[in-house]
Amino acid sequence: MFRLTPALFVAAASLLAAPAFSQSKADTATPSDSGLSTDVLVNGKSISRNHVQLMLTSINPDPSARGAGSEEARTAARQELVTQELLAQEARRKGLDKSAAVADQLDYQERAILSRALLQDYFEKSPVTTAELKTAYEWNRANNKIVEYKIRQILVATPDQAAIALGKLDKGEDFAAVAKVYTQDPGGQNNGGDLGWFRPDIFIDHHFTDALTSLKKGEYTKTPVKTRFGWHLLKVEDGPRAVSKPESYDALDDSAKEALYQKTVQQRIETLTAQLAAKAKLGGPGANAVARASK
Structure with missing residues (x-):
């Protein structure tokens, strides 16, 4: 399955911000x-x-x-x-417009502009409707148990920084103490990376949520997790615990409705991309790596 990558997420960010992309x-x-x-x-x-x-x-x-x-x-x-x-x-x-470097940059920009134009056209012709969101919520409420975890995180900009912090944890140092020194999340520097109770279902990046839900109470990630925000080390302090769900979509607060909307947009884009990929022919040295990552 072709998931919404960080680059594509950024390309669609302004679309995600406006209901029905109007x-x-x-x-x-x-x-x-x-x-x-x-x-x-x-x-x-x-x-x-x-x-x-x-x-x-x-x-x-x-x-x-x-x-x-x-x-x-x-x-x-x-x-x-x-x-x-x-x-x-x-x-x-x-004659600088004839250089290979400039041609590569123009090609890169054209690809980004056209991919954005396609998404704009797609959602203008088939916008996410309130009825679709209500159906999605009702299905999720009936089929998916919502849970939350009490977690801490260390967020850094590079894999090398993450490796240093992970080395401290592997030596038995306290997660909160390491977070105060190494995390680059401004709020986390003051509270030892405490994120409080966190619901995986409202966070778009599947790498983050997959890593979180694989942990048991007291465990931390042994491999740094890459998202568009940087490199994360996560620790589960408590949980998971069940979260009660509102009876209907209309009972959701605005932030929950927005999260559902963004997730629906993400799923739509992933489905569209998967349909295009199924008909595409990939070649070149990196094709196998792309195919593996997309499963």
Whole structure:
């Protein structure tokens, strides 16, 4: 099964943040609604109104914060685009656009943009509905027992840092004491990495939840766990214990509804990716590793 990888999660992050992936027309300008009408010409090269809008969005994705209607903000975006265009034209004059390194970067960016465009199109045409979320909740409530664990974690940025902390634990040092010294989670530095009672079902990264649910009370992970946040060492202080479930989806609080929504989006993307992968032909030196990791 092709799971939602950290990179793909980031690519979809802004989609996950908005129910049904709805955005205002002002924030999703396309050639059909903004036209490709020229806003600025730089040595005859057009910078369109859509380019200006995209620059505004890249500067600040939050429309209310970026002042989308502010002429001052639009002028700043134009200035940045003109600067970029002048530099790009000079790079082309020098032939830098023909270099293999630049071609690789353009290919990488195109792949990311197209994958995001596909997800946007997919969820616009088939949005996650409240009815779908209610059905998912009812099924989960009937079939999945919800449990929680009282845990501590040590979170670091690199595998080498994780190995150092793990070495301390393997020598018998107290987990909380090691966490106070090594964890890079700001809150954990003060409380020995205490995360309190934690529900695995609301955390998207399966590597984290798989490692957590494999532990018994008093045990810690013998192998650091990699997520998009960094490298984790986990210890179960207590649990698992059963968690009572609200009778219906409507009884959930907003944070629980959002968690269910994000998990449903994740499952949709994983299913779509698996369908595409089933029809794909993989080759090259890394193909076998990809196939193994995707199972």
